[in-house]
Amino acid sequence: MDLEEEERALGRWPRRLLYIPTLKSYPCEEGHCYNGFKEPQYDAITYTWGRFRLQESDQSNVVAAPIEITGTKSPWSIPRIDPKHFTASEFVRAIRTPTESHEGTGDSRSVDFIWLDVACIDQRAAEPRSAAEIGRQALIFHGARRVYVWLARFPTVHLEKMLTTIERGADYEKSESVEQHAVTKQYASELLSDPWFSSLWTLQETFLRPGAFLLSKDAKLISHSGETRVARYELTERRPTCYTFAFMNLIFSRWAQHCERNASGHHWTACQEMLNLIEERGLRRLMTGTELGMYEAALRRQTLYPEDRVYGIQQIFGFRLGKSSVSAQPGVNFTLEDLEDELGEALMVSKPVLSQLHVFKEPIPESRRWRFHTCSRVATNVSLRIVDPRDYGSYRRSRCSFWVDHGPSGSKPVLFSGMTIGFMRLLDGWKEMAEGLYPPFQAGSLLESWFPIRRRREMFICLDETEEALEAPATVHPLHGEMAGEWLSARHPSDDIRVLLLGLWGPSISMGLEEPLPIENGTFGLILRSCSAGTWARMGICQWDTANPQWTPVDFPIEHRNFLDGTSSDWVEQQGVFGYMG
Template identity: 30%
Template sequence: MDYPFVHGRLPYGWLDVPVYWPQRLIHIPSMTSISRDDGNIYKYKDIMAKEPEYGTLSYTWGRWRVKDKPDAPPVLPIKNTPWQIPAVEEAHFTTENFQKVIQNIHKSGVDWVWIDVGCIDQRRGSTQAAVEIGRQASIFKQAKSTFVWLSRLDCIQLAQAIDDILDYGGQLYDHIDIGIEGVDFDNVMDKLQTVSEYLFSDPWFSSLWTLQEIVLRNDAIVLSTEGESVPWKVARQDQRTYMTMLINHCQNVYTSLEKAIEKTKTVYSEQYPEKTMNAIQRVKQLILQVGFYYLFSTNPNVQFGTARYRTTKRAEDRIYGIMQIYNLCVGRSARPEENPSMEELVIEFAAAINYNSAILGQFFVHVSRPKRGYTWRITEESTVPNSLIMYRDPNDMATINVDLDENCIAAGKCCQLPMLLSAAKEAGDIAPSHAVDGWGLKFEILLDNHINDAASFNAANQQHFMERRNSGTEIDLKDVLVLWLGNVQAEFSYRSNTYFRRNVGLLLSVQNHNTGEGVLHYERLGIAVWTTGEKSTPFEVPIRSIPWEWYDQLVLK
């Protein structure tokens, strides 16, 4: 197969992150930025090290950069950079505290550190900067340790916030999950809302760059304004707070809150006061917005959907600041001599994801109506339902490629949607123990949000139809094509000592059915998922009996 080329040059991205040593590292004892040579040796005067162990720092500062002011605050005293170290508003953080952070990294046993202001060329239009940004995944992944600096939260208050999250989160679990009586639930929710709003107020939680960095290294150590590590009380002993611990705890809180809401939906259940319900929704919202509920998901589309809550200084950083979660390098980071527009960058990024995996490229649901002609393209206005959060061991059976004219062409096995619906219904009748809501195969239709839910999916009635929202246009099920994208690893089967597979089908509707055009164009409606296991299992027979037909020129719009 020929590689698709971006503007006729480089293939779209890569799946495995190559090992790149940083172009520069800071030698902490001398506060010197030192470039590496071709042998990965960092040498400056009497300092020399080959491939040294180093740490990385995740923090945010770009929104508070001070430019061309005579009374600008002092800058971090890093020597030997060809560029001027940028000054930052002291209301965000002081140079004194920045130095304390670096010294505390040094105290942890690290002599070398990668910090962007001293290791990435800060001069406008630098090609070195574009290349280094494209290598951040490698830089963070091979670091000995990573630190997160919450520059607006002082050590005492941050430590208290961690204690409160542990305490009140534990009380929430005891009351909701275990059913312990005597817990003042209203007070617990009030305290959780207060501490969550305080903790997540730090600008680190609103930066898109830091979202990418914490996905790459969720084992980062948390540092306060003063650069101090924050204690986490475990088994009567204090230890340093790692982001992994905080993320895991936030996930537990979110899960308990979902259970609390479910308990209010029964007829005889206790209803919470309005203030408490508002607190539940607010804490859930905060956890979702910072990306902590699904951060351990193996589907990176989860984080891309979260990116809409994060801030970047430049529009194009909405791609550059998230691309390495996908192990991709696109745009100027791949081709420093070029500077694609935002629209070109978005298309290239989405095309790269689909090229590497048609499953991953479509493993999401549109939240709002996508741009006409680009329904195949993921955007920040997307979400990932629970059934799609795990993306492991993909087996792609279809391809989706974008050519130089930006035509998106798919190829693979297809069937009409009524065939798949009938097979799913039959599988449910054969093996009711495997059925979910009357369907076998754990069959599920996930429509994009601008398409109305169709009651026909629950009845498998081929005469029913779907409607596009806000248009009233009917879509006959017989005109909906299912492109079998492939499958990913699902839950484990102890009976067969192997994993089930979750299959993915892309739902496509003909756009120009009666226009007389020679090539049919298809619009994405959503996806279908169903689970399969052993081939000998009776409930798989209906799926295997579908006469899947190969299509090699599906033009997606």
Template identity: 25%
Template sequence: METPQIFTTALFFEGQDEKLWPRRLLHVPSMTSVEREGEHTYLGVQKPDYNILSYTWGRYKISDGPTLQVKNIGWDIQPIDPLRFTVEDLETTLRVVSHGKPFIWIDIACIDQENYEVKMDEIGRQAGIFYNAKDAFIWLHGSSTQQLQRKFDHFFQLVARLDGEAVEEIAFDENTTITNNWEPDDAASEIFIGENTFLPHCIRDLDWINDMQRCLSGIIGDVWFSSLWTLQEASLRPDAWFISKEGSVIPRKGYAEVALMNLVHGMGEIERHLSKALYMNRPEEDHALDVVLPSLKVLESIVQRVGLGGWENPSTLYGSARFRECIDPLDRIYGIMQIFGFRLGAACDPSREYTLDNLEHQFATRINAGSPIMGQLFVHTEPVDLGKCWRISQNSHIRTALRLMSTMTLNLAQIRLDDSEQPVFAGPACDFRQIAQQWTMAEEKNEGWPFWGVDGAVHFIALDENEYWYSRIPEDLRHIETENFALNQSLSNLLLEISEDELQILLLGQLLDPEDEEEAFPPTMPGCVGILVRRVVFRERVAWQRLGLCVWAMDASREDTEGLWRTVEYALA
């Protein structure tokens, strides 16, 4: 095993040339697609400033109609249903996106849509193309400027109530207006979670919850939020500005225009408080919160389906991708791989044909090679075949609290392919019985370690859905959320009763506090991550089937018991 290394998602780009320049840029004044000369020269200009546009168009192609006229291209630009947007709408938008710069990048004018090899090479350059753009814009061509301004203003006002910042003006008559300041999220709240962790009042206000559901649904109802390719573009340029059907930026009261990051921040705030309300320990008798829990779960599902935020976690991204629309199933991988700097499948070798299974295998291999924690921080929500349990799939899911965790990790193991292209775990392992006993003793003596923002955290087990799960785990222990320590202890006890000695924990590494110095070890918040596995026979050899994910946090000195961890090299199933 190599020396343990601290990993951040920025290292996915290590060894990648993320600054590759596009093959073509559109020169807006002359509406000419200009091919690159050398590494980064266009019309004699080296490294020109250019802006970039993210929008949706593929699903609105029609067989006949007016098209955008672009010079110096050898492919046909497909006409678009004018009920969605007209050529004139697009031309106006391109001039807005140009924003005083002669060059922009837009896919239909800069990617040869009929040359597969060129197209796939350019798909493998998306990170560089978006990275090099000066400014980025998102065209929400389904709504007018006025409609979008109204929706966003309402959204930001609702979000502000989470921090007690919102102000409401109530007009009683022509001469009387009362300003109502919402109560802040402070100790006066009647809802508390854990120690010194309070929920804002609006979280138990059904009117606020329903209002937020309607508002958020109205915003993400635009087709841009349902496109798979825009999920990648959003993650590459979260600073992009929204523009309306008319090609106007969206004003915001008291601020600059509305950017994607404003929306991402707001949705992150919603998700953070939803996590506290839905999953952390709370008083058993809290009828006001119990009443709104079903509505809070609906709101949570809306936020998670959109997939904004959590971009640094591959499991989150791939899970969100299944809710997005695409024409080619292979785009489930091609449409998000550049978020992590990957060039997979035909983007590397267009001479071969690939299946989605081939691409998932490559995707999982690359993620686990970078960080086995990031490659395993998920649960399967549907059974998968032996041989694929170790890798993420379209039905992978990451629990809410884990979505919000640090993406800085300390790798203590490796998951790689052997000479026969089979996955192998190399690193520390221990019998499940031994580590479970440590958890129990720590729990009994309240020797947990502060983690997930909760004092006394000990452990959490998230099981994959498979035949083991269905046949041996009762309903009340199948979907335990992170902070329900009592049920997690019950699950540990059950596994000890039914598993005999067939279960082991493979230690992947630790989740670190990003505010720590990189050389700080042990970390101040030692969240250990491992996978729960059992011995099986696969392809006529002994292998270890992943059953789920384990995260635990307790005083590291407790784990120094001699002989607890041993170094192994296991085939994974």
């Protein structure tokens, strides 16, 4: 049976599961049976161990966890781990967690199966099924009843003390002294120093299952009191009363907001240190819950092999790339650049809007600006408007297409097709029309109290840091906003700067207010500069609001509506090359 047939038969089920009572790994057999159990419930553990794997000649007295691989003529060996990270007995204790009844998790029933990478994926190199299973992580983690985050460095009492102290520190109803703030920062630094927070693979796993429960070194869940404002805001009676990764990240989100508001006076140093710590671990991007934010966060995580920078996050996007694809040729090796190009192409083709919503913070060659790079950053203002459709009922509707020409020439040009408009015409039109998009707030309304002075919203413009853009005067930096747009227009008064309509975002969210907040519906554009006939170079991104029936006045001119959503005669259909692959 080839891999494609095998995976059709597997469906959503893992190739293997570990039977906890005997610590035996069983393959999936006909009817999705494991050791005679048909379609059993299973849990999963996210933990880190690759950096701590012992070589054959290291610490010969250290033994591996007593896991047996069944159903194969050539079982692989379970890795031995440096006991400074965790011992075999501690590992086994964590593995047995699902067999115990846990109150406060929302489901106290025990299960006898667990998905564990070292027991369920062949650890030997060049095994096609191992690579294929890596490409099925989303199915596996979504299929697990419950997922645990094993923080193998912290005993229960100490982990509980750290978490509760950090949670209390994020409580807006209380103000901390300088000494208390320092203690909280010390605990946060210690908690985030656990290797789990710097692993790339764990980033993907927690994106797939943010509700994973935190587990201490001695395999205990950590309960919280629910007494802080953070807990009261987030938790209900039906929610778990044990710490989850999502709740912990919410606490750090509140901390980030607190630090940004209070980064002055005697708290300045501590606030900056806390913000830097949260940023270094990529938690700010995890808070957004967006795929592109995860890609950026991945750049701050550690991997054992360079290629894992793609393999370790591909399932966030739902992709199976390189050797993890069922159609991959056995024995073919993929470099990190190969995989980054493949990821860039897959993202560009399947998610054209999302693929371009970033900016380069360092100059990138014109021919390579078509995809995300290590110097790319998700633009803050744009990212606030890219919410996860699963959570907010929003959508991103593409109005363009990208593709790579894999023709016989071998040059692999990257092409775009869609509606474009002159950049200066768009900016001038926005300034003229934007004032009428929003009605005045009703006298005495909540929104009037929030925004007592109503101003025209600026078009959001964020330029890439190209060699040209870096020549801009200091008044234009940072390279965003209408001032940057006016500077760019002045440098290119002709029509060689155009905007490709990427797509629209909507609908708006009322958020339970008497009037909808006028910040949701918008249009995204890609700023392109003409290099030669039919060839363009990316310069940055922009975003502007469009007419919304929930708040735009009924007398707002139809021609203005059409202009802002890309359907007026000012927009023309265009196709061109804006880079090359490889």
